[in-house]
Amino acid sequence: MKKAFLYIWGKLMVLFRKIDYKPIHVTRFPTDFEIFDKTIYIIGHPGFPKWAVMQCPCGCKVPLTLSLMKHKKPNWECNIKNQKATLSPSVWKTDGCKSHFFLRNGKVIWA
Ligand SMILES: [Zn+2]
Numbered sequence: 573m574k575k576a577f578l579y580i581w582g583k584l585m586v587l588f589r590k591i592d593y594k595p596i597h598v599t600r601f602p603t604d605f606e607i608f609d610k611t612i613y614i615i616g617h618p619g620f621p622k623w624a625v626m627q628c629p630c631g632c633k634v635p636l637t638l639s640l641m642k643h644k645k646p647n648w649e650c651n652i653k654n655q656k657a658t659l660s661p662s663v664w665k666t667d668g669c670k671s672h673f674f675l676r677n678g679k680v681i682w683a
Contacts, residue, residue, distance in 0.1 A: 583631045592678030593626060595650075595657040601625060602635075612657045612675070614650060616640070624650050624659065629680040632669040653677070 593612045602613050602625060609627050616622035624638040638659065639647045651658045656678035664672040664683070672683040 579631060593657055593675060593680070594655060594678065595652050597621075612650070612659075614640075614652075614657075621650065624648060624657075626675075628665065628669060628671055629673060630669045630671045632671075634665075634668055636663060636665070638663065 593610050595612050595614055597614045597616075597618070599615065599617060601615060601623070602611075612624055612626040614621050614624055621640045624640055626636050626638075628634045628636050638650075639645075640650055641647055648663075649660050651660075657675060658677055659675040662672060662674045662683055664670075674681040674683060
């Protein structure tokens with residue numbers, strides 16, 4: 573019951589763009605995601621980010637793994653300013669929920 577409430581609440585918050593994604597630098601892949609974890613994990617060593625991992629903002633609970641390595645295709649650029657992440661280009665899931673969104677200054681903007 574509590575989880576269901578958190579799920580709906582989280583979804584509303586994302587819809588109204590109340591929650592910003594916060595970047596956290598880590599050296600390993602996160603092993604557990606909270607429901608509506610609003611964290612974008614930047615994985616790699618300082619100055620050498622390899623992956624960005626975030627939970628899909630639609631609420632499907634699927635972690636999205638984005639390559640920040642230029643030699644891997646597709647790859648993304650992740651700029652962090654004032655503890656807010658911007659990803660480019662947009663993230664488009666081609667399977668499952670088919671979410672397509674931009675992450676700009678920590679905010680999800682649906683395409
Ligand atoms: Zn999704």
